[in-house]
């Protein structure tokens with residue numbers, strides 16, 4: 001299996017899932033400025049979407065979209081990182097994955113562009129904080145998003161909230177989210193994935 005990634009990008013979520021599941025994969029860095037691979041070839045030729053992550057299975061099948069890759073990885077080790085497919089618990093997990101993908105992950109998009117007007121940035125931050133409020137309320141009840149066990153939804157949440165460190169966004173008002181971030185960062189498999197991407201020592 002191969003994971004195409006960029007350090008600290010949303011591809012960290014499937015990287016964490018692979019690490020948590022103990023699945024060996026070849027990780028291939030993509031330069032998101034040039035869209036080139038380490039051998040100089042064009043990433044668009046491998047993945048017309050041009051973005052990370054992409055997972056290439058051993059039979060050559062290529063899959064994209066964080067929420068899908070996370071489930072592909074979890075389903076390789078049933079009962080560890082996600083409830084069984086078809087169960088109501090799985091749909092609850094998918095509800096979180098979709099919320100993180102569409103409401104949180106993409107909510108950050110205006111903040112990455114250097115030419116985004118300040119008002120648009122302020123609105124984006126307000127939107128992110130509204131979503132973090134909902135997540136904080138959930139994490140006040142349970143240590144992880146769906147209960148007492150770490151799942152792929154937590155890997156995704158951790159990855160996206162970690163971006164607040166890159167842009168010095170103060171989220172200290174969300175006490176349960178900040179405690180969650182610390183708790184997840186201390187997991188050996190999460191630390192290993194972050195170390196592999198050069199994000200921590």
Ligand SMILES: N[C@@H](CCC(=O)N[C@@H](CS)C(=O)NCC(=O)O)C(=O)O
Pocket residue numbers: 009010011032050051052053064065066067101
């Ligand atoms: N819908 C995609 C979005 C992936 C995405 O936003 N990737 C970003 C990094 S976090 C990226 O590669 N951006 C560079 C580009 O679009 O060229 C998913 O859920 O996987």
